Amino acid sequence: MAEGSEDVTRSRSGASTLRTFAVRLRNSAPVSARILSELAGEIDRGGPVADLLCSHRAVHSPLFGIQALAGVRLLMLNGKAPELTERFATAHSAAMAGEGDSTSLLAWLAARRAIVENAGEILAALDRTVQQHQPKTAGFLLRGLTMLGAPRVRLFELGACAGLNLILDHYRWFGLGWEWGDVDSPVRLAAVGPRPHQIEIVERAGCDLQPRDAADPRHAMILRSFIPPEHDALRWDLDDAISLASRLGIKVQQSPAGRWLREVLTPPEDRSTLTVVWHSSFWNYLTDDERNEIETTLTAAAGSMPLARVSFEPVDWRTNPRLSVTVYG
Structure with a gap:
C-alpha cells in the first residue's frame, strides 16, 4: 500500500474511534464528548493536531479515544493547561444547566491549543496502557469469591495496575440487606449479589507491565487521568482507594x-487454602502465545493445589465485560 493511502487509512481509523467513544460519553460526560468529536474533525481536516496524533501507532487502537482524552485530562491535572481547566469547568456547569454549546466549543479550542503546546505530553499519554483502575471493579471479584465459598484465599492478580482490587477486603461493601468488609474503611461501595461469607485473604500479590505505585503522586495522577472530569463520583472513589492503598x-x-x-x-x-487467580480488562491486551502460556501454567498448577480463576473480561473491545468463575479439578 502506498504511503499516502496508509496515512488516509490511519486518519480514518483514528477519527472513527474518537467519534465512537464520543457517542458513548455524550450523556455522562458531554464536554469530554465534544472535545473528542472536534478532535475527530481535526483529524479529518488535517493540520498540526492531526499530524501529531496520526503519527502515533495508538491511532489504530480501539482504545485510542480513551488514550487521547487521558492525555488531555493529564494536562489539566498537572497544571499545564490552565486555560483549558477554566474553560472546561465553565462548560461543565453550563452543560449541567442544559446549556453550553458555545462554552463547550471554547473548551475544545483551549484543548486544541494545549495539545499543540504540549505535544510531548500527549505522545507520552498515547504510549501508556489504558488503566481505568476503578475500585468498584473489585465488586465482581468479591462476587466470584462468594460463589467459590472458600474461607481462606491466596489472591494473585494479573494486570494488577496499582493493586486496588487486591485490597477489596479493606473496603466497605453495601448490598441488598447486607454489609461486608472493613467497617471503618474510607472506600464505601455498592455491591450486587448475595451476602459474602467470611473470607480471609492470607496472601495477595499482583503483576503488571506498567505497575502504578499508589504512594507516588505522579502515578496517582496518571490513574486519575483516565476518568473524564465530569465523573466526580468515580474520581472520589478512586482518590479514596489510592489513599488507602498507599497507607497499606x-x-x-x-x-x-x-x-x-x-x-x-x-x-x-x-x-x-484456595488459590485464586484474578484478572479484569486484561485478557484482550495479550497475544495468543501469552494467553496459551497462562492457560498452560494454570492447568499444570491445578494438579498440586486447590485452584480457581475469577475474571471480568469483555469478549472483545466492543462488548461489556462478563464475570467468569472457573474451578480447576
Missing part, C-alpha cells in the same frame, strides 16, 4: 504475566 503499602511487581504466574503458583503451606 501495596506494591505490584513489574513482570510479564506468564512468567510471574509460574513463579508464584507454588503449593500453599495450608492445603485447605
